[in-house]
Amino acid sequence: MGFLDFIFGTKKRQVAKFLENDAIILDVRNKSEWDAGHIENALHIPLNELNNRVGEVKKLNKPVITCCASGVRSAKAAKFLNMNNIEATNGGGWVSLKKKL
Template identity: 40%
Template sequence: MEKTTMSTLKEIVNNSATSIIDVRTVMEFQSGHVAGAINIPLDEVQSRLEEFKKLPKPIIVYCRSGARSGMAMSILKQSGINEVYNGGGLADMQFMLN
């Protein structure tokens, strides 16, 4: 499996067709998030797979540190959604968007 480089990830994040999903809790999302991000908390990812399948690809998932988004990415890939990337934490995403 090929590793996504930071520059490649930055291009994906800045692509207007990319769906950006924040997998933090609703409360965390409300305290600040990436512009245009959709909040689908990690504990809802499995039950909202059909919603993910309908989203424009690629999909970037992020959280606070990258751990929950890593879990979300695994769930999505196991469900056949392959064009999904772990954007890491909120600070990482904000850095890549600049």
């Protein structure tokens, strides 16, 4: 197993673990990106709105898998959610995450 396999295999296992625990998918891309395509049944809260809408996510009382276009914004979102006592992991880009589902 190479280094990249180790890193990406770990992410895949983490996503699978979250899905087993009834996680929700949170897409943090902007509206035009969302409108161009998204994962069915995902929750859409753009990253720039997440601070004001974190209560909505808390009320769901479920673990969260964040996604965006490439994984950068979703990493920031997962870190922010974890800092607000919400179990979250970065699912990366939405297209690759959709393939894992």
